[in-house]
Amino acid sequence: MFSEIDRHISRCTPVSDEELQIFNSRLKHMSVKKKTMLLRQGEVCRFEAYIVKGCVKKYYIDQNGDQVILQFAVEDWWISDIGSFSEQRPSNLFIETLEDTELLTVDFESKEKLFREIPKLERAFRIMVQRAYSVLESRFYATVSHSAESRYQEFLKRYPSLPQRVPQQQIASYLGITPESLSRIKTQMLKKK
Amino acid sequence: MFSEIDRHISRCTPVSDEELQIFNSRLKHMSVKKKTMLLRQGEVCRFEAYIVKGCVKKYYIDQNGDQVILQFAVEDWWISDIGSFSEQRPSNLFIETLEDTELLTVDFESKEKLFREIPKLERAFRIMVQRAYSVLESRFYATVSHSAESRYQEFLKRYPSLPQRVPQQQIASYLGITPESLSRIKTQMLKKK
DNA sequence: GCTGACTCTTGATGCAGGATAAGAAAATTA
DNA sequence: TAATTTTCTTATCCTGCATCAAGAGTCAGC
Numbered sequence: 001m002f003s004e005i006d007r008h009i010s011r012c013t014p015v016s017d018e019e020l021q022i023f024n025s026r027l028k029h030m031s032v033k034k035k036t037m038l039l040r041q042g043e044v045c046r047f048e049a050y051i052v053k054g055c056v057k058k059y060y061i062d063q064n065g066d067q068v069i070l071q072f073a074v075e076d077w078w079i080s081d082i083g084s085f086s087e088q089r090p091s092n093l094f095i096e097t098l099e100d101t102e103l104l105t106v107d108f109e110s111k112e113k114l115f116r117e118i119p120k121l122e123r124a125f126r127i128m129v130q131r132a133y134s135v136l137e138s139r140f141y142a143t144v145s146h147s148a149e150s151r152y153q154e155f156l157k158r159y160p161s162l163p164q165r166v167p168q169q170q171i172a173s174y175l176g177i178t179p180e181s182l183s184r185i186k187t188q189m190l191k192k193k
Numbered sequence: 194m195f196s197e198i199d200r201h202i203s204r205c206t207p208v209s210d211e212e213l214q215i216f217n218s219r220l221k222h223m224s225v226k227k228k229t230m231l232l233r234q235g236e237v238c239r240f241e242a243y244i245v246k247g248c249v250k251k252y253y254i255d256q257n258g259d260q261v262i263l264q265f266a267v268e269d270w271w272i273s274d275i276g277s278f279s280e281q282r283p284s285n286l287f288i289e290t291l292e293d294t295e296l297l298t299v300d301f302e303s304k305e306k307l308f309r310e311i312p313k314l315e316r317a318f319r320i321m322v323q324r325a326y327s328v329l330e331s332r333f334y335a336t337v338s339h340s341a342e343s344r345y346q347e348f349l350k351r352y353p354s355l356p357q358r359v360p361q362q363q364i365a366s367y368l369g370i371t372p373e374s375l376s377r378i379k380t381q382m383l384k385k386k
Numbered sequence: 387g388c389t390g391a392c393t394c395t396t397g398a399t400g401c402a403g404g405a406t407a408a409g410a411a412a413a414t415t416a
Numbered sequence: 417t418a419a420t421t422t423t424c425t426t427a428t429c430c431t432g433c434a435t436c437a438a439g440a441g442t443c444a445g446c
Contacts, residue, residue, distance in 0.1 A: 062338045070334055083327030086320065119312040126319035127279065133326045134276030140333050141263055144369040145255045148433070167393065176337040181433055183395055341403070360423065374403050376425055 004076055005050050005104055012127040019118050026114055027104040032097055038079075039095040045084035047105040051077050054101025055165055059173070060093050069174040072098075072162060078128070098166055148177045149185050197269055198243050198297055205320040212311050219307055220297040225290055231272075232288040238277035240298040244270050247294025248358055252366070253286050262367040265291075265355060275322070291359055341370045342378050 005027075006020045015023075027050075032038070039045050041061065049056075056079050058071040070093070073079040084091035088108060106114070115122040142154060152175055156163065163171065169179040177185075198220070199213045208216075220243075225231070232238050234254065242249075249272050251264040263286070266272040277284035281301060299307070308315040335347060345368055349356065356364065362372040370378075 060334060068334060068338050070330065081327075082323050083330065086323045086327075115316065119315065122312065122315055122319060123308065126315060126322065129319065129322045129326055130275050130279045133322055133329065134274075134279075136326065136329055136333065137263065137276065140329065140336070141253060141261060143333070144336065145261050169393070178434060179394075180396085180435085184433090187395080362423070371404060372424075373405085373426085377403085380425080 004052070008050070008076060009121070009124050012124040012131075013120060015118075015120050015124060019120060022118065023114060023121060026110045027106060030103045030105060032101050032103065034097055034100050036097045036101075037094065038097065039081060039084075039091055039093060041092055041094055042090050044088055045081040045091050045093075045095075046107055048078055048080040048082075048085060048111065049103040049105045051075055051079065052102040052104060054103075055098040055162075056095060056101060057098055057166075057170065058093055058095045067094075067170075067173055068176075069170055072159065072166065072174065074159075074161065074165075078132075082129070082132075098170075143176060148175060148181060149189065151175050152182065152185055153189075197245070201243070201269060202314070202317045205317040205324075206313060208311075208313050208317060212313060215311065216307060216314060219303045220299060223296045223298060225294050225296065227290055227293050229290045229294075230287065231290065232274060232277075232284055232286060234285055234287055235283050237281050238274040238284050238286075238288075239300055241271055241273040241275075241278060241304065242296040242298045244268055244272065245295040245297060247296075248291040248355075249288060249294060250291055250359075250363065251286055251288045260287075260363075260366055261369075262363055265352065265359065265367065267352075267354065267358075271321070271325075275325075291363075336369060341368060341374060342382065344368050345375065345378055346382075 003024075006015075006024070009015055009020065009023070029052075030049075038047070038049070038056070051073055053075060056073045057069050058073070058079060058081070059067045059069045062068050071079070079095060081091045081093045081095070083089075084093070085108065111125075115125070142151060146154070152171075155171065155175060168182060172179045172182040175182065196217075199208075199217070202208055202213065202216070222245075223242075231240070231242070231249070244266055246268060249266045250262050251266070251272060251274070252260045252262045255261050264272070272288060274284045274286045274288070276282075277286070278301065304318075308318070335344060339347070345364075348364065348368060361375060365372040365375040368375065
């Protein structure tokens with residue numbers, strides 16, 4: 001019963017076993033195939049999803065029609081368009097699975113209801129967003145002021161499993177460079193060693 | 194009594210007058226001179242500050258010793274290092290006033306205490322962080338995929354008062370370019386018109 | 387196991403914005 | 417008001433990454 005997601009919540013703030021049980025009972029378990037679209041531009045994001053198993057990307061389409069990947073999410077991460085979900089307004093983003101994926105999702109009404117019943121869960125989620133914010137902030141300044149090569153090395157350190165799971169062009173998109181540039185960066189890094 | 198900050202909170206979730214009064218009573222009012230350091234790298238961030246009047250920047254020092262500005266904050270904004278404040282761990286950032294500034298601040302203990310007394314305030318702050326997160330996310334993808342010129346135009350739209358209040362080199366730093374480039378961009382934009 | 391579709395590499399060329407430098411203009415301070 | 421500092425502009429040259437193009441490797445479906 002007390003699964004990874006419970007540990008994930010408890011890492012934010014202590015929550016009793018009964019409360020966790022209520023929380024768990026409101027989650028919807030989903031198994032979806034690779035390349036499933038969980039959210040499309042123009043739709044309102046109806047879920048916050050915790051990834052039990054698998055891999056997901058969040059991206060938007062830029063003015064040239066190219067994907068720009070904002071986030072990868074793997075096991076023990078949450079994925080959602082927070083802006084669209086929490087204001088229940090149309091999203092600019094796409095969320096799509098990269099592997100067969102198992103998810104636990106909450107919808108907007110359940111989440112609101114849960115927070116009213118169990119204020120400690122609201123605390124846990126507040127703390128989770130704060131942490132996500134500070135991670136995004138760090139990533140933001142890494143992107144602004146580091147070279148493509150050092151961003152790639154940072155990426156490898158932080159997400160060691162992803163290069164085996166995700167096509168390289170998508171990693172390039174995440175890093176904000178072209179696949180060609182990433183390829184060259186890799187050969188340069190090999191030469192240095 | 195019911196000031197801008199109360200309206201700011203109420204825009205997130207309804208909070209009763211008495212609750213707002215308690216909230217207000219826990220805030221500390223500060224008036225500080227231009228060029229005051231509110232937070233230095235290595236210190237734990239002891240405050241979340243709401244700006245009543247004035248202007249503040251948040252930045253870090255990169256490997257070359259240059260300032261990289263992550264955020265400006267003016268009237269009716271909050272400023273803090275959320276990561277450092279909420280985990281009470283040392284910050285990598287500096288926060289410094291750009292004008293004589295009036296602030297309302299909460300410290301960590303007061304905020305925790307407030308949330309336990311008034312769960313609705315925890316809700317309000319959760320919603321505030323969510324909004325901040327989604328703003329940062331938009332800014333992040335604007336930075337990754339737009340040219341320096343369009344980022345500057347975006348900046349002008351969003352923060353029309355800042356060019357009059359803040360030296361241009363600092364705006365350049367915020368945009369992730371050199372002051373020279375911003376100067377060139379401005380002359381090019383004039384030519385086009 | 388062949389075929390077509392992705393995916394990765396490598397090369398040639400171009401361009402946005404960086405680095406450096408030096409002078410003009412504006413803001414502070416005396 | 418003059419002196420000093422800070423900020424902004426302009427010019428030249430340079431670099432990191434993009435773009436375009438072509439070939440090689442890898443994977444998926446028939």
